[in-house]
Amino acid sequence: MSPDVPERDDTGRVLIFDTTLRDGEQSPGISLNTTEKLEIAHQLARLGVDIIEAGFPIASPGDFEAVQAIARQVQGPVIAGLARANPADIDRAWEAVKDSERPRIHTFVSTSDIHIEHQLQATREDVKGLARASVAQAKALCDDVEFSPMDATRADVEFTAEVLQIALDEGATTINIPDTVGYAMPAEYAAFLTRLYELVPDLHKAVLSTHCHDDLGLAVANSFSGVLAGARQVEGAINGIGERAGNASLEEFVMLLHTRGEELGLHCDVVTTEIARTSRLVSRLTGYVIQPNKAVVGRNAFAHESGIHQDGVLKERTTYEIMDARTVGLDANSLVLGKHSGRHALKQALEDLGYPVDGATLNTAFKRFKELADKKKQVTAMDLEALVTDELRAEIPGYGLEWFEVEASSQRPPHARVGVSTPDGRSIEGSFTGDGPVDAVFRAINAATGIDARLREFRVDAVTGGQDALGEVSVVVELGDPDAAIAHHTPGVLAGERVTGAGQAVATDILEAGGTAYVRALSAAVRRAQLAADAPQEDRAALLSTP
Numbered sequence: 001m002s003p004d005v006p007e008r009d010d011t012g013r014v015l016i017f018d019t020t021l022r023d024g025e026q027s028p029g030i031s032l033n034t035t036e037k038l039e040i041a042h043q044l045a046r047l048g049v050d051i052i053e054a055g056f057p058i059a060s061p062g063d064f065e066a067v068q069a070i071a072r073q074v075q076g077p078v079i080a081g082l083a084r085a086n087p088a089d090i091d092r093a094w095e096a097v098k099d100s101e102r103p104r105i106h107t108f109v110s111t112s113d114i115h116i117e118h119q120l121q122a123t124r125e126d127v128k129g130l131a132r133a134s135v136a137q138a139k140a141l142c143d144d145v146e147f148s149p150m151d152a153t154r155a156d157v158e159f160t161a162e163v164l165q166i167a168l169d170e171g172a173t174t175i176n177i178p179d180t181v182g183y184a185m186p187a188e189y190a191a192f193l194t195r196l197y198e199l200v201p202d203l204h205k206a207v208l209s210t211h212c213h214d215d216l217g218l219a220v221a222n223s224f225s226g227v228l229a230g231a232r233q234v235e236g237a238i239n240g241i242g243e244r245a246g247n248a249s250l251e252e253f254v255m256l257l258h259t260r261g262e263e264l265g266l267h268c269d270v271v272t273t274e275i276a277r278t279s280r281l282v283s284r285l286t287g288y289v290i291q292p293n294k295a296v297v298g299r300n301a302f303a304h305e306s307g308i309h310q311d312g313v314l315k316e317r318t319t320y321e322i323m324d325a326r327t328v329g330l331d332a333n334s335l336v337l338g339k340h341s342g343r344h345a346l347k348q349a350l351e352d353l354g355y356p357v358d359g360a361t362l363n364t365a366f367k368r369f370k371e372l373a374d375k376k377k378q379v380t381a382m383d384l385e386a387l388v389t390d391e392l393r394a395e396i397p398g399y400g401l402e403w404f405e406v407e408a409s410s411q412r413p414p415h416a417r418v419g420v421s422t423p424d425g426r427s428i429e430g431s432f433t434g435d436g437p438v439d440a441v442f443r444a445i446n447a448a449t450g451i452d453a454r455l456r457e458f459r460v461d462a463v464t465g466g467q468d469a470l471g472e473v474s475v476v477v478e479l480g481d482p483d484a485a486i487a488h489h490t491p492g493v494l495a496g497e498r499v500t501g502a503g504q505a506v507a508t509d510i511l512e513a514g515g516t517a518y519v520r521a522l523s524a525a526v527r528r529a530q531l532a533a534d535a536p537q538e539d540r541a542a543l544l545s546t547p
């Protein structure tokens with residue numbers, strides 16, 4: 001560094017520049033209207049990004065209107081508008097952002113020979129002139145000017161340095177080094193920045209920025225490498241959207257800083273607990289679905305399926321987690337039951353459903369669970385309730401079907417009477433008519449128990465063939481009432497909440513199998529409601545809902 005250049009104070013703070021609404025919107029198939037862009041921009045402000053690149057105002061009247069609306073309405077972050085190195089673009093960008101409390105003009109021109117020769121059909125001298133004129137024009141309008149030498153990583157570093165010196169001389173306050181086509185490798189990108197610092201000491205007066213594309217899956221790695229080389233602004237987009245393979249994923253970069261930055265003296269001011277909400281909003285409004293295994297915000301980012309991992313996480317979360325799901329605004333991690341799960345996770349899942357199991361019972365349940373998991377991709381709470389063995393049910397208080405009678409006739413609706421054992425050991429009776437004999441049995445059970453359960457699913461499968469075929473009935477019931485009219489029948493379920501339960505039973509008589517499955521489902525739902533009643537408010541939803 002030359003002696004007359006004051007070294008910038010380096011607190012290790014990395015500015016987060018969000019380009020979801022500009023480069024992100026350049027993803028094929030994404031077109032956001034002003035209302036949608038405003039909604040995202042407000043959420044980005046809540047997320048605490050430092051700069052929002054709101055659009056490319058010359059691109060269309062709609063883009064101009066959106067950038068202007070964001071500049072006028074979104075407070076907190078700097079609002080930037082992009083402009084090519086020409087007077088019309090810069091004027092239009094200024095017109096759009098000038099009402100912001102903190103406007104920025106971001107102008108760019110390529111320094112790679114490929115671009116200069118083929119796209120701009122110009123010379124290196126022309127590019128120097130464009131850089132000089134555009135930064136000077138922008139600076140006359142706005143204090144905060146960012147300059148980007150497009151396709152820098154494929155450009156001659158000495159020539160790029162010359163152009164940057166011009167931009168700095170004209171007053172650029174941020175110099176951004178785009179890896180426009182995602183070509184660089186991390187060490188190479190860092191070396192490029194280091195070399196620019198050597199060639200252009202004045203760079204220390206400005207903020208150096210990264211803008212990396214993900215064509216080779218290296219966007220976040222390159223951005224981080226750039227920060228290690230001295231960059232203090234990182235550009236990226238939520239969910240990594242953007243031109244072609246996209247930009248550096250902002251949430252990944254932010255969580256990289258959050259998780260590993262401290263040991264390097266690096267941090268940013270993003271409110272990490274807003275990450276999940278921002279990601280969902282961008283996904284919903286752009287229509288770009290997030291892949292399940294996407295780092296930080298994918299459905300599986302904090303889910304564990306394999307037994308060894310689940311066992312570890314149950315004993316101590318940090319055995320297999322470097323981040324806490326709650327830090328990014330998600331619920332705590334989830335243990336997904338599947339064919340790779342083990343006894344520890346199954347035991348925990350059954351306990352969560354109100355079935356404490358151990359020893360031989362756990363082993364029996366585990367055997368049935370593995371058989372089921374071989375057939376199903378994911379075993380849900382419903383499946384678990386259904387596979388709880390008869391032996392186990394005998395040990396856990398619940399309703400039981402003691403007897404039933406059904407009068408069926410073609411002259412009048414079928415009528416059923418049932419005898420039901422209660423969880424506290426009493427015998428109760430009820431009777432009712434129904435649309436069919438199975439429906440009559442179910443309604444008679446409701447009458448006996450005083451619980452107004454609603455049937456949500458009913459399925460009959462033949463287990464064996466022939467005349468004495470065993471029928472397997474699966475039932476799902478729902479309790480609770482959004483109108484609160486019958487909420488008092490389901491202690492633990494508040495107005496507006498619902499709770500479901502599943503049951504299964506096998507018998508040669510479908511009515512018997514149906515009635516038994518129904519009281520089992522009822523018992524499961526009541527048990528869940530009781531668990532919810534004792535649970536802290538934040539855990540209620542998970543206990544009541546059925547995956």
Ligand SMILES: CC(=O)SCCNC(=O)CCNC(=O)[C@H](O)C(C)(C)COP(=O)(O)OP(=O)(O)OC[C@H]1O[C@@H](n2cnc3c(N)ncnc32)[C@H](O)[C@@H]1OP(=O)(O)O
Nearest residue numbers: 023026056058059060084085086108109110119120180243
């Ligand atoms: C790497 C990036 O992400 S850069 C940003 C890319 N984003 C976009 O392009 C989205 C918005 N773009 C648009 O809506 C249109 O391209 C517009 C309105 C900007 C321009 O449209 P048109 O005038 O019809 O030009 P078109 O897009 O076909 O071609 C681009 C022109 O800009 C020129 N150009 C490209 N980059 C620059 C630059 N940084 N500075 C000056 N001129 C440039 C090209 O050489 C070409 O000029 P030419 O018409 O003299 O050959």
Ligand SMILES: CC(C)C(=O)C(=O)O
Nearest residue numbers: 108148150151178180
């Ligand atoms: C305009 C610049 C920063 C850009 O988007 C790129 O080079 O990818």
